[in-house]
Amino acid sequence: MLNAISLKKRKAASFQEGGVLLALVFIFIMFSCLSPYFFNMNNFINIIRQISLLGIISMGMTMVIACGEIDLSVGSIYGASAILCGMMMINGFGIIASLVVSLLVGGLFGFINGVLVTYGRIPSMIVTLGMMNVARGFALIISNGRIINLSARTVSSPYLNAFMFLGQGHIFDIPVMTVVFILITLVSIIVFHKSLLGFHMKAVGGNAGAARASGINDKWVKIWAFTFMGLFSAVAGILNIAFLSNVQGTSGQGMEMNAIAAVIIGGTSLSGGEGSVIGTLIGIFIIGVLNNGIVLLGISPFWQTLIIGMVIIIAVAVDTWVKKGRK
Amino acid sequence: MKQIIEFRNITKYFPGVVALRSVNFSIEGGSIHALVGENGAGKSTLMNILGGEFVPDSGTVCLNGIPVCIKNPAESLRLGIGIVHQELNLCPNLTITENIYLGREKDKSGKVCWQELDKKSAALLKRLGVDFDPKTKIRNLSLAAQQLIEIARAISYDAEILIMDEPTSALTINESEKLFGIIQSLKEAGKTIIYISHRMEEVFRISDKISILRDGEYLGTYARGEITHDKIIKLIAGKELSSEIVERKKESRTYKEPVLQVKNLCRPGFFNGLDFNLYPQEILGIYGLQGAGRTELLETLFGLAPSWSGEIWLNGKQLKNRNPADAIRNGFAMVPENRLRNGIFSKMSITENMNCCSGIPICRAGGLLNMKKMVRNCSDAADKFSIKIACQNEKIKNLSGGNQQKVVIAKWIAASPDILMIDEPTRGIDVGAKAQIYRILRKLSSEGLSVIMVSSELSEVLSQCDRILVMKGGCFVSELTGNNATKEKIIAAAI
Numbered sequence: 001m002l003n004a005i006s007l008k009k010r011k012a013a014s015f016q017e018g019g020v021l022l023a024l025v026f027i028f029i030m031f032s033c034l035s036p037y038f039f040n041m042n043n044f045i046n047i048i049r050q051i052s053l054l055g056i057i058s059m060g061m062t063m064v065i066a067c068g069e070i071d072l073s074v075g076s077i078y079g080a081s082a083i084l085c086g087m088m089m090i091n092g093f094g095i096i097a098s099l100v101v102s103l104l105v106g107g108l109f110g111f112i113n114g115v116l117v118t119y120g121r122i123p124s125m126i127v128t129l130g131m132m133n134v135a136r137g138f139a140l141i142i143s144n145g146r147i148i149n150l151s152a153r154t155v156s157s158p159y160l161n162a163f164m165f166l167g168q169g170h171i172f173d174i175p176v177m178t179v180v181f182i183l184i185t186l187v188s189i190i191v192f193h194k195s196l197l198g199f200h201m202k203a204v205g206g207n208a209g210a211a212r213a214s215g216i217n218d219k220w221v222k223i224w225a226f227t228f229m230g231l232f233s234a235v236a237g238i239l240n241i242a243f244l245s246n247v248q249g250t251s252g253q254g255m256e257m258n259a260i261a262a263v264i265i266g267g268t269s270l271s272g273g274e275g276s277v278i279g280t281l282i283g284i285f286i287i288g289v290l291n292n293g294i295v296l297l298g299i300s301p302f303w304q305t306l307i308i309g310m311v312i313i314i315a316v317a318v319d320t321w322v323k324k325g326r327k
Numbered sequence: 328m329k330q331i332i333e334f335r336n337i338t339k340y341f342p343g344v345v346a347l348r349s350v351n352f353s354i355e356g357g358s359i360h361a362l363v364g365e366n367g368a369g370k371s372t373l374m375n376i377l378g379g380e381f382v383p384d385s386g387t388v389c390l391n392g393i394p395v396c397i398k399n400p401a402e403s404l405r406l407g408i409g410i411v412h413q414e415l416n417l418c419p420n421l422t423i424t425e426n427i428y429l430g431r432e433k434d435k436s437g438k439v440c441w442q443e444l445d446k447k448s449a450a451l452l453k454r455l456g457v458d459f460d461p462k463t464k465i466r467n468l469s470l471a472a473q474q475l476i477e478i479a480r481a482i483s484y485d486a487e488i489l490i491m492d493e494p495t496s497a498l499t500i501n502e503s504e505k506l507f508g509i510i511q512s513l514k515e516a517g518k519t520i521i522y523i524s525h526r527m528e529e530v531f532r533i534s535d536k537i538s539i540l541r542d543g544e545y546l547g548t549y550a551r552g553e554i555t556h557d558k559i560i561k562l563i564a565g566k567e568l569s570s571e572i573v574e575r576k577k578e579s580r581t582y583k584e585p586v587l588q589v590k591n592l593c594r595p596g597f598f599n600g601l602d603f604n605l606y607p608q609e610i611l612g613i614y615g616l617q618g619a620g621r622t623e624l625l626e627t628l629f630g631l632a633p634s635w636s637g638e639i640w641l642n643g644k645q646l647k648n649r650n651p652a653d654a655i656r657n658g659f660a661m662v663p664e665n666r667l668r669n670g671i672f673s674k675m676s677i678t679e680n681m682n683c684c685s686g687i688p689i690c691r692a693g694g695l696l697n698m699k700k701m702v703r704n705c706s707d708a709a710d711k712f713s714i715k716i717a718c719q720n721e722k723i724k725n726l727s728g729g730n731q732q733k734v735v736i737a738k739w740i741a742a743s744p745d746i747l748m749i750d751e752p753t754r755g756i757d758v759g760a761k762a763q764i765y766r767i768l769r770k771l772s773s774e775g776l777s778v779i780m781v782s783s784e785l786s787e788v789l790s791q792c793d794r795i796l797v798m799k800g801g802c803f804v805s806e807l808t809g810n811n812a813t814k815e816k817i818i819a820a821a822i
Contacts, residue, residue: 003517040668103505190695193698194691194695194696194698195693195694195695196694196695196696197694199679199682199696202672202674202675203672203675203679204678205667205673206672206673206674207668207671207672207673209668209669209671209682210663210668210670210671210672211672211683212650212651213629213631213632213651213661213663213669213686214651214655214683214684214738215650215651215654215655215684215685215686216652216683216685244634273672273674273675274674289493307424
């Protein structure tokens with residue numbers, strides 16, 4: 001949080017994340033007042049663990065959306081790479097091999113999305129809608145619809161516990177999952193805000209014609225964004241299987257919408273050309289804190305969905321009105 | 328005959344320019360009245376005032392002697408004014424009938440009866456002397472046919488006044504002939520037609536009267552027999568150079584080795600067999616009317632054209648620019664015609680815009696951005712080109728058009744090209760910034776850069792270029808240098 005505030009100061013001129021940050025602070029204070037269980041360290045750790053997987057995916061989504069594209073297949077890639085990793089492990093492949101192969105397959109799914117969108121000239125909405133089903137089907141076929149359990153009985157590798165540490169372990173009380181999330185966030189900041197590739201992503205998303213005329217290879221910039229997206233989805237999927245010690249083919253359904261929601265709440269416009277990792281981070285926190293607070297208040301979980309939906313609309317509406325007002 | 332339209336002291340300002348300066352004239356009912364002038368003379372602005380797109384800043388429009396206030400296009404239609412735009416405004420996915428009656432589908436009782444409307448539009452088309460099935464989708468019609476549908480739609484509103492903005496620019500000779508027949512028959516039916524065109528032959532052929540605009544000023548109306556072709560060209564061209572724009576000194580130079588040689592360059596549908604040379608330190612002007620193929624020529628040189636043939640030699644070596652990245656590597660730079668669409672990244676900051684080009688090294692090892700260098704590039708350029716920047720992190724869209732253009736030019740210069748191609752360098756820019764941009768271009772060319780400048784602005788080409796090529800219909804029709812280059816000669820060649 002402190003990090004977000006100091007970054008906000010640095011960017012004070014543009015005020016981009018200011019509004020969302022205020023909303024987060026407001027929700028935070030509200031739940032602190034309403035629920036006696038909200039404001040304590042255990043709960044905070046709970047929240048950051050809960051948002052880690054969605055957070056990893058949303059980082060990739062920020063890049064894809066900044067390129068002016070969308071990816072609906074992330075939930076399926078998340079499920080498919082988790083299933084692949086689990087299947088390989090119970091079939092006697094080494095842990096490292098399973099990890100590496102499933103990460104690469106996740107990246108490959110994203111890469112194929114990118115190639116079809118750019119060289120295939122198919123709208124990303126359609127390509128990734130198709131890939132959503134293809135990857136889901138892939139997960140269901142290789143698992144044959146069964147639940148895959150990882151335990152000492154099914155996996156013979158002596159390093160199984162080390163693998164489980166990724167999902168269940170803690171480093172100084174912080175879940176390893178969250179540590180991975182923080183690392184992915186740092187990588188995203190470097191790629192998206194500090195590297196030439198990220199600069200070109202914003203240029204291509206903002207004005208593809210001008211980018212091409214400036215000698216930027218718009219196709220490869222987009223392919224990279226989709227590949228990062230696939231890779232991050234696989235990372236999250238694998239952490240999920242390590243956390244639960246089991247996974248089924250339907251895992252990750254609906255995740256794409258939550259990731260898109262986090263990015264949009266964070267102030268990134270769907271039309272592309274802009275975006276901020278920190279904004280997305282705040283968006284994820286808003287979703288996470290809302291989910292957590294609603295449960296703590298004993299409100300029916302059915303309300304969660306409705307409230308998150310309203311927050312998306314309000315966030316974008318306020319953003320649009322403020323921007324219009326400024327003009 | 329009575330005056331159907333009367334313009335009284337119409338004045339219209341746009342940011343930085345006066346588009347129309349107290350224009351006074353009237354148009355007779357039942358006549359074909361042509362409106363001529365250079366690009367940007369104010370013809371379209373005047374017609375858009377009639378069409379309700381713009382409201383004049385002062386002055387009144389009188390219709391049949393009564394002052395009217397045309398606030399929006401619907402109002403204009405209600406008053407009986409129909410416009411056939413240069414760029415067609417039809418929905419290609421809908422049928423002829425659906426397009427003609429779009430927004431007016433209901434009959435008096437509030438029902439929609441397509442059979443009835445189909446019959447009505449068939450009758451309408453018959454009046455225009457064509458026989459289309461009203462159920463045909465617009466996308467299946469030729470451009471000429473689509474134009475007729477626009478005319479039919481205007482007539483279906485019972486328009487008494489029909490404005491046609493360059494209707495023949497996309498038509499073949501046969502199609503144009505047919506259109507002239509229809510215009511004639513509309514006149515016989517008592518309609519008034521305002522005809523905007525660059526093509527003098529057409530204007531002399533069909534119009535009863537000709538009005539001339541230049542730089543937003545009305546220069547007079549002449550009956551067809553009263554004025555000659557040459558006189559009109561003199562009037563259109565007779566612009567004195569603005570005092571702020573310093574004319575480039577025309578040295579009689581001896582051209583030695585060309586930097587760029589273009590041989591037999593063809594791009595199907597746009598131009599054919601173009602040959603030209605570009606010499607060191609030269610500003611080569613390419614003048615022509617819209618649609619002459621100038622922009623397409625630059626695009627082809629810059630690797631943006633999908634298919635073309637011919638040879639491009641740079642410093643004695645033949646090369647092929649397959650895409651802009653190739654072109655940039657080979658030392659080309661292009662400032663595009665449409666700044667908003669292809670020139671700037673409106674969501675990005677000034678610094679980012681200034682560095683967004685593959686020819687500018689802004690990378691550290693590992694693909695990380697060298698932010699310090701980006702900021703330095705930007706402040707260097709701001710100094711060199713006197714760009715007024717309050718804050719480098721400001722978004723570029725908050726700058727004036729002139730400063731935006733300077734940023735775009737500065738960016739391309741930062742890529743250190745040998746050849747700068749610049750398309751309409753001062754479109755939408757006020758006079759002060761224009762003079763600065765000319766100064767920048769002259770300085771760059773004296774430092775060794777070769778410049779190709781495409782422009783529709785005659786005074787610009789005349790005052791800034793060492794040599795002028797006139798392009799018409801995809802060919803070079805004239806090459807003029809030094810004192811040989813006069814306004815009359817250029818216009819006569821281009822029209």
